[in-house]
Amino acid sequence: MKSTFFFGAAITAFAKLTSGAGVTGAAEGFAKGVTGGGSATPVYPTTNAQLVSYLGDSSARVIILTKTFDFTGTEGTTTSTGCAPWGTASACQLAINKDSWCDNYESSAPKVSVSYDNAGVLGITVKSNKSLVGQGSAGIIKGKGLRIVSGASNIIIQNVHITNLNPKYVWGGDAITLDNTDLVWIDHVKTSLIGRQHIVLGNNPSKRVTISNSEIDGSSSWSATCDGHHYWAMYFTGSNDLVTLKGNYIHHTSGRSPKVAGNTLLHAVNNYWYANSGHAFEVDSGAYIVVEGSVFQNVDLMVDTSSVGGKIFTSPSTSANAACSAYLGHTCQVNAFGSTTSYTGSDTSFFSSFSGKNVASASTASSAQSSVLSNAGIGKI
Numbered sequence: 001m002k003s004t005f006f007f008g009a010a011i012t013a014f015a016k017l018t019s020g021a022g023v024t025g026a027a028e029g030f031a032k033g034v035t036g037g038g039s040a041t042p043v044y045p046t047t048n049a050q051l052v053s054y055l056g057d058s059s060a061r062v063i064i065l066t067k068t069f070d071f072t073g074t075e076g077t078t079t080s081t082g083c084a085p086w087g088t089a090s091a092c093q094l095a096i097n098k099d100s101w102c103d104n105y106e107s108s109a110p111k112v113s114v115s116y117d118n119a120g121v122l123g124i125t126v127k128s129n130k131s132l133v134g135q136g137s138a139g140i141i142k143g144k145g146l147r148i149v150s151g152a153s154n155i156i157i158q159n160v161h162i163t164n165l166n167p168k169y170v171w172g173g174d175a176i177t178l179d180n181t182d183l184v185w186i187d188h189v190k191t192s193l194i195g196r197q198h199i200v201l202g203n204n205p206s207k208r209v210t211i212s213n214s215e216i217d218g219s220s221s222w223s224a225t226c227d228g229h230h231y232w233a234m235y236f237t238g239s240n241d242l243v244t245l246k247g248n249y250i251h252h253t254s255g256r257s258p259k260v261a262g263n264t265l266l267h268a269v270n271n272y273w274y275a276n277s278g279h280a281f282e283v284d285s286g287a288y289i290v291v292e293g294s295v296f297q298n299v300d301l302m303v304d305t306s307s308v309g310g311k312i313f314t315s316p317s318t319s320a321n322a323a324c325s326a327y328l329g330h331t332c333q334v335n336a337f338g339s340t341t342s343y344t345g346s347d348t349s350f351f352s353s354f355s356g357k358n359v360a361s362a363s364t365a366s367s368a369q370s371s372v373l374s375n376a377g378i379g380k381i
């Protein structure tokens with residue numbers, strides 16, 4: 001009996017490992033084909049130094065996290081003069097004077113003392129050909145984010161929770177940074193209590209990114225809108241970014257969820273936006289966005305209408321959505337709204353940019369509503 005049981009379990013586990021050891025499933029959308037560390041023998045770091053070394057060396061690696069890696073306090077703290085652009089009430093974020101930001105942009109804001117953890121400010125460097133995978137709900141990185149930059153490619157981050165990067169302070173740290181990258185898959189990741197951006201794509205190209213089944217948790221006692229909702233959620237602004245955003249739960253934010261600029265083609269499909277006290281999309285010049293099959297519940301504004309400089313197609317009607325077929329390979333799915341100010345974007349002029357790319361499939365908004373909450377974030381695979 002016992003051997004039969006183990007044989008069955010082994011077959012099940014093997015069948016799931018389609019992107020290589022440790023990884024469950026495979027990327028859909030622009031990052032389709034990413035393999036990360038491939039079939040490398042998994043390594044199990046036990047110390048912060050080992051984790052940093054495995055992520056930053058030049059070997060293909062499958063890195064399994066079985067515990068919390070706590071970086072808080074490991075690089076000391078800095079106490080200096082910052083500013084309070086949104087006021088000094090206890091619910092408001094304060095800002096670090098990073099690169100003289102307070103002096104240059106908020107010179108009339110009150111000066112305040114700030115005291116922050118140095119480890120949070122700069123993330124761990126992740127080199128090419130890595131899979132970073134958490135086991136169960138155990139894979140937590142506390143007090144430091146991840147930086148995928150300088151030409152790094154073919155990287156999978158799955159089932160990991162990044163948390164506690166100086167949430168009191170703007171410029172306290174970004175959870176995941178991409179800048180000059182290709183083929184990155186962020187899946188079943190949770191980010192919470194972050195100082196600056198939960199996910200930021202810098203000015204250099206981040207080619208072929210898929211962010212799926214992840215949870216952007218903006219709940220915080222310190223916010224730029226002083227209301228418990230984090231303003232700086234996602235920022236996609238590279239000169240040649242391709243981003244698939246599918247099946248994510250984006251909640252308790254108040255802006256930039258995401259901000260899209262630069263020259264970014266964004267396919268946002270089957271996501272669930274919830275409890276946003278400001279806006280979801282900021283559509284700046286250079287943004288090319290298709291939003292479909294998604295749910296907006298208790299979102300003040302689907303789109304920040306104070307400045308729509310880019311192009312957005314919001315899948316407004318079944319007849320208009322047929323235009324997706326020729327380039328996205330399916331008729332777009334309408335979105336669903338509850339207690340949300342929706343926005344109608346019907347620009348299809350950029351659809352040819354999807355030609356020849358891997359485009360994620362879409363299901364209905366109502367099926368997204370039921371699946372995202374039970375599936376997004378860590379500990380679900």
Ligand SMILES: *[C@@H]1O[C@H](CO)[C@@H](O)[C@H](O)[C@H]1NC(C)=O
Pocket residue numbers: 058060128129154
């Ligand atoms: C990543 O893996 C591929 C395929 O094995 C290899 O060609 C490439 O050189 C690796 N990249 C780096 C930076 O090691």
